[in-house]
Amino acid sequence: xxxxxxxxxxxxxxxxxxxxxxxxxxxxxxxxxxxxxxxxxxxxxxxxxxxxxxxxxxxxxxxxxxxxxxxxxxxxxxxxxxxxxxxxxxxxxxxxxxxxxxxxxxxxxxxxxxxxxxxxxxxxxxxxxxxxxxxxxxxxxxxxxxxxxxxxxxxxxxxxxxxxxxxxxxxxxxxxxxxxxxxxxxxxxxxxxxxxxxxxxxxxxxxxxxxxxxxxxxxxxxxxxxxxxxxxxxxxxxxxxxxxxxxxxxxxxxxxxxxxxxxxxxxxxxxxxxxxxxxxxxxxxxxxxxxxxxxxxxxxxxxxxxxxxxxxxxxxxxxxxxxxxxxxxxxxxxxxxxxxxxxxxxxxxxxxxxxxxxxxxxxxxxxxxxxxxxxxxxxxxxxxxxxxxxxxxxxxxxxxxxxxxxxxxxxxxxxxxxxxxxxxxxxxxxxxxxxxxxxxxxxxxxxxxxxxxxxxxxxxxxxxxxxxxxxxxxxxxxxxxxxxxxxx
Ligand SMILES: Cc1cc2nc3c(=O)[nH]c(=O)nc-3n(C[C@H](O)[C@H](O)[C@H](O)COP(=O)(O)OP(=O)(O)OC[C@H]3O[C@@H](n4cnc5c(N)ncnc54)[C@H](O)[C@@H]3O)c2cc1C
Numbered sequence: 001x002x003x004x005x006x007x008x009x010x011x012x013x014x015x016x017x018x019x020x021x022x023x024x025x026x027x028x029x030x031x032x033x034x035x036x037x038x039x040x041x042x043x044x045x046x047x048x049x050x051x052x053x054x055x056x057x058x059x060x061x062x063x064x065x066x067x068x069x070x071x072x073x074x075x076x077x078x079x080x081x082x083x084x085x086x087x088x089x090x091x092x093x094x095x096x097x098x099x100x101x102x103x104x105x106x107x108x109x110x111x112x113x114x115x116x117x118x119x120x121x122x123x124x125x126x127x128x129x130x131x132x133x134x135x136x137x138x139x140x141x142x143x144x145x146x147x148x149x150x151x152x153x154x155x156x157x158x159x160x161x162x163x164x165x166x167x168x169x170x171x172x173x174x175x176x177x178x179x180x181x182x183x184x185x186x187x188x189x190x191x192x193x194x195x196x197x198x199x200x201x202x203x204x205x206x207x208x209x210x211x212x213x214x215x216x217x218x219x220x221x222x223x224x225x226x227x228x229x230x231x232x233x234x235x236x237x238x239x240x241x242x243x244x245x246x247x248x249x250x251x252x253x254x255x256x257x258x259x260x261x262x263x264x265x266x267x268x269x270x271x272x273x274x275x276x277x278x279x280x281x282x283x284x285x286x287x288x289x290x291x292x293x294x295x296x297x298x299x300x301x302x303x304x305x306x307x308x309x310x311x312x313x314x315x316x317x318x319x320x321x322x323x324x325x326x327x328x329x330x331x332x333x334x335x336x337x338x339x340x341x342x343x344x345x346x347x348x349x350x351x352x353x354x355x356x357x358x359x360x361x362x363x364x365x366x367x368x369x370x371x372x373x374x375x376x377x378x379x380x381x382x383x384x385x386x387x388x389x390x391x392x393x394x395x396x397x398x399x400x401x402x403x404x405x406x407x408x409x410x411x412x413x414x415x416x417x418x419x420x421x422x423x424x425x426x427x428x429x430x431x432x433x434x435x436x437x438x439x440x441x442x443x444x445x446x447x448x449x450x451x452x453x454x455x456x457x458x459x460x461x462x463x464x465x466x467x468x469x470x471x472x473x474x475x476x477x478x479x480x481x482x483x484x485x486x487x488x
Contacts, residue, residue: 036226038355055198065318072097073122100349113182123262125165231471330373432465
């Protein structure tokens with residue numbers, strides 16, 4: 001069994017060029033996941049000089065750990081948006097998701113991208129009588145948008161018992177990294193791409209920005225923050241507008257391949273899809289999501305799923321960002337500074353949409369969804385106390401959390417700072433500083449994936465301390481020094 005994502009078997013192929021000089025550009029895209037690469041794709045014919053930088057390898061972030069469904073049947077999102085925003089916006093969100101699915105299909109077919117795209121009807125189901133009224137409400141909403149919805153009662157969806165389910169067509173599954181590899185092949189000769197190039201600081205000058213890497217700087221007129229968690233934006237209070245949820249995915253082989261995807265509406269969310277490659281038929285199974293501050297034992301969280309009896313082939317975990325009004329933030333946050341984040345675990349559609357919306361804004365073209373996702377929309381004041389309360393509680397838990405006892409980990413101090421040393425199966429020792437450089441929370445060792453994870457804001461580091469996912473912008477290797485992140 002591999003403790004990493006199945007998609008990483010087909011990584012994006014590039015020359016892995018690093019930034020080795022200072023440069024000037026018209027547009028700097030920071031982040032090479034589905035958001036950044038989609039933005040680049042929509043800007044290649046703009047006559048603007050576009051540069052994309054990625055801290056690690058292209059497609060190595062959250063996009064490499066998704067389940068890769070392209071669906072508009074996204075749990076109870078239409079009911080939630082109706083409650084937090086309005087009926088009109090819920091319908092517009094639905095239209096945006098349908099549009100995103102068509103957009104991705106069109107890009108794939110126009111450019112003949114081989115990314116295992118295939119139709120896959122989506123099911124939303126429950127095995128609890130209490131949830132049936134919610135499902136009926138979602139059915140009514142979808143039908144009011146003229147969507148055809150089929151109902152199924154008391155049946156087994158593969159081996160999962162369902163009391164009530166909605167089914168819709170015009171949904172798909174694909175291989176997210178093969179899709180991005182296809183896009184990268186289209187853009188790589190038209191824009192400049194640098195991997196292993198982390199932006200550590202952004203400074204605004206009169207009508208341009210200076211973005212610093214460890215040894216170089218990039219002068220740019222516009223910036224697109226496509227970095228999943230937009231930690232450069234401290235003045236915009238993002239920690240108070242979003243929550244972080246961690247999900248666990250297990251992959252087993254199947255004799256025959258099913259061709260549907262499904263998610264439930266019960267207390268404990270589970271989600272499944274199927275995938276076939278040249279060797280096997282696979283079933284991807286997503287275990288219930290966990291709040292990252294409270295449920296920090298990853299081994300236990302992976303083992304929660306008792307129903308998997310088949311041999312595991314892959315397993316991994318992944319964090320995504322949930323916004324307090326269930327709408328993503330996509331657009332211009334201040335003059336010439338754009339961002340896209342907060343996809344509420346639906347980034348295949350919303351990350352693809354972000355590419356179109358942001359390029360339309362930059363090129364002064366109308367986009368019917370730009371107002372819906374406007375990142376400058378105000379935070380609902382009624383929710384503010386509870387959001388601040390849970391953010392502070394999470395942070396407090398993180399900084400006071402005791403260091404774990406683990407037979408392979410020893411703790412020491414170096415120059416007054418706590419370090420942890422993990423001894424692997426071969427006896428090799430790996431030392432890291434124990435505090436997250438972001439806001440100094442104590443890191444937790446993820447035994448399954450051998451990463452150090454921050455229970456406050458979701459940063460992740462590999463066993464040697466290399467930062468894999470933000471908001472930290474720095475490594476924790478013991479030979480590194482770090483200062484506070486420079487914010488705008
Ligand atoms: C378990 C799980 C399952 C999911 N399944 C689905 C699904 O089936 N369908 C769906 O639609 N969505 C799904 N999602 C959501 C989707 O995967 C994400 O929303 C999406 O991949 C986010 O893409 P991104 O490009 O914004 O972020 P990322 O892919 O994380 O890309 C951001 C990139 O920015 C880079 N970066 C960060 N900081 C810097 C810096 N300072 N300098 C340079 N580069 C930097 C990172 O290294 C990273 O590569 C799922 C999410 C989870 C957690």
